Amino acid sequence: MKEKVLEELKKVFYPGKTHSVVQEGIIDDVVIEGSKVIVKIKTKEKNQAVIDMLKRSIPLTLKKLDGVEDVELQIEKIVDEQEKKVADIKYVIATTSGKGGVGKSTVSVNVALALAKFGYKVGLLDADIYGPNIPTMMGIEGVPVTLDPNNKDKILPIVKYGIKVLSIGNLVPKDAAIIWRGPLVSQAVDQFLKDVSWGQLDFLVVDLPPGTGDAQLTLAQKTKVSGGIIVITPQNVAMSDAMKAHDFFKRLNIPVLGVIENMSYFICPNCGARTDIFDHGGARRFADEYGLTFLGEIPIDVEVRVGGDRGKPIVVSNPTSPVAQAFEDVARNIIEKVKASK
Numbered sequence: 001m002k003e004k005v006l007e008e009l010k011k012v013f014y015p016g017k018t019h020s021v022v023q024e025g026i027i028d029d030v031v032i033e034g035s036k037v038i039v040k041i042k043t044k045e046k047n048q049a050v051i052d053m054l055k056r057s058i059p060l061t062l063k064k065l066d067g068v069e070d071v072e073l074q075i076e077k078i079v080d081e082q083e084k085k086v087a088d089i090k091y092v093i094a095t096t097s098g099k100g101g102v103g104k105s106t107v108s109v110n111v112a113l114a115l116a117k118f119g120y121k122v123g124l125l126d127a128d129i130y131g132p133n134i135p136t137m138m139g140i141e142g143v144p145v146t147l148d149p150n151n152k153d154k155i156l157p158i159v160k161y162g163i164k165v166l167s168i169g170n171l172v173p174k175d176a177a178i179i180w181r182g183p184l185v186s187q188a189v190d191q192f193l194k195d196v197s198w199g200q201l202d203f204l205v206v207d208l209p210p211g212t213g214d215a216q217l218t219l220a221q222k223t224k225v226s227g228g229i230i231v232i233t234p235q236n237v238a239m240s241d242a243m244k245a246h247d248f249f250k251r252l253n254i255p256v257l258g259v260i261e262n263m264s265y266f267i268c269p270n271c272g273a274r275t276d277i278f279d280h281g282g283a284r285r286f287a288d289e290y291g292l293t294f295l296g297e298i299p300i301d302v303e304v305r306v307g308g309d310r311g312k313p314i315v316v317s318n319p320t321s322p323v324a325q326a327f328e329d330v331a332r333n334i335i336e337k338v339k340a341s342k
């Protein structure tokens with residue numbers, strides 16, 4: 001009878017796959033108790049919809065066998081590698097902004113480097129699948145990823161300036177015109193987390209794609225973000241984008257660590273006079289209004305842009321400059337906020 005049941009199980013497709021539940025390797029054992037069949041399943045499947053489908057399809061098929069009256073499924077869920085890996089990362093921070101071009105990647109890079117400077121183990125994940133620019137900013141463009149010698153199924157992040165970095169830009173050819181759709185996005189991110197040997201990290205900084213749509217939601221969910229950072233520019237019009245970013249984290253139940261105002265003001269390199277090019281202080285007003293922490297303001301400085309273009313971020317290239325100091329202040333405020341929230 002057991003053989004018959006196993007034969008029959010080979011006809012049950014694994015939901016979403018082209019092979020059977022037997023080939024999927026989830027059938028641990030089959031026990032026959034009179035007219036009752038007990039199917040023991042061990043699975044890493046996290047998608048409840050798939051489990052529900054199995055609960056329907058397996059009994060339906062087996063009950064067609066002569067002598068089978070009752071089918072019981074005993075499902076044991078195995079905690080998979082991915083969760084253990086993510087558990088090795090103490091704090092996942094995601095940066096977002098309602099719209100593009102506000103300096104989200106610049107902030108991600110420099111804050112990650114500042115955190116590392118304070119002695120933390122830091123990873124930087126460029127999850128901006130639409131326009132990965134972290135490789136350029138970190139000077140790792142075209143650097144191929146290598147396999148982990150201790151685990152050939154995993155890839156090693158690239159180590160640069162003392163932090164571990166990985167970008168979709170290092171996995172696909174530059175300028176590959178890929179139109180990423182929801183399921184692809186979520187697969188790519190799954191892979192980032194499962195198949196990358198991040199090792200132990202205190203912080204993983206995730207640079208999300210601009211915007212607050214479905215792809216961004218999926219990404220933030222998948223990466224199990226523990227705290228979010230909103231980057232905004234000081235113009236009044238930027239406030240509606242900040243609100244979108246705020247709602248985005250709220251929808252996902254991700255606590256907002258705080259707000260950063262980028263390109264906050266300009267200090268003339270010749271005379272030292274300060275100009276508030278885009279107005280100033282909007283982020284602080286926004287933070288106050290929504291009861292959020294104001295994490296700091298970063299001046300606009302040509303050295304920041306040049307550092308980004310040349311692959312040597314300002315926190316590394318000119319650590320004593322006021323802008324680098326501003327990034328360090330932001331990093332300090334983040335650490336304080338994280339410690340207070342634990």
Ligand SMILES: Nc1ncnc2c1ncn2[C@@H]1O[C@H](COP(=O)(O)OP(=O)(O)OP(=O)(O)O)[C@@H](O)[C@H]1O
Nearest residue numbers: 100101102103104105106210299300301304305308
């Ligand atoms: N504080 C700053 N001072 C001067 N230039 C800056 C500053 N912050 C960012 N930039 C420059 O502005 C441009 C946009 O910044 P960045 O790429 O970080 O923005 P983003 O929000 O990540 O954009 P995208 O939406 O394209 O991902 C870059 O050229 C960057 O070097």
Ligand SMILES: [Mg+2]
Nearest residue numbers: 104105128133
């Ligand atoms: Mg960016």
